Amino acid sequence: MSRSDELLTVPQVLAELGGVSRRTFYRWRELGRAPVCVQLPNLELRVWRSDLITWLDSRREAA
Numbered sequence: 001m002s003r004s005d006e007l008l009t010v011p012q013v014l015a016e017l018g019g020v021s022r023r024t025f026y027r028w029r030e031l032g033r034a035p036v037c038v039q040l041p042n043l044e045l046r047v048w049r050s051d052l053i054t055w056l057d058s059r060r061e062a063a
Contacts, residue, residue, distance in 0.1 A: 005048050005049055005050045006048070006049050007038065007046040007047070007048060007049075008046060008047045008048070008049055008052065009044070009045075009046060010022065010025065010044075010045050010047075013025065013035070013047050013052060016052060034055075035047050035051050035052050035054075035055035035056075036048075036051045036055070
């Protein structure tokens with residue numbers, strides 16, 4: 001995480017993923033397949049942009 005990193009809300013993450021549904025995202029979390037999330041004291045979730053990028057890179061398939 002760098003100083004320019006930012007915390008994304010779940011709707012922002014869903015938009016970055018091309019419109020994945022909230023239900024799908026939470027299902028991925030249940031299955032341990034979602035990006036690493038930070039749970040705030042108010043129970044809202046956030047994802048560091050760097051963690052989202054790392055998670056996406058880890059899902060690349062070899063051509």
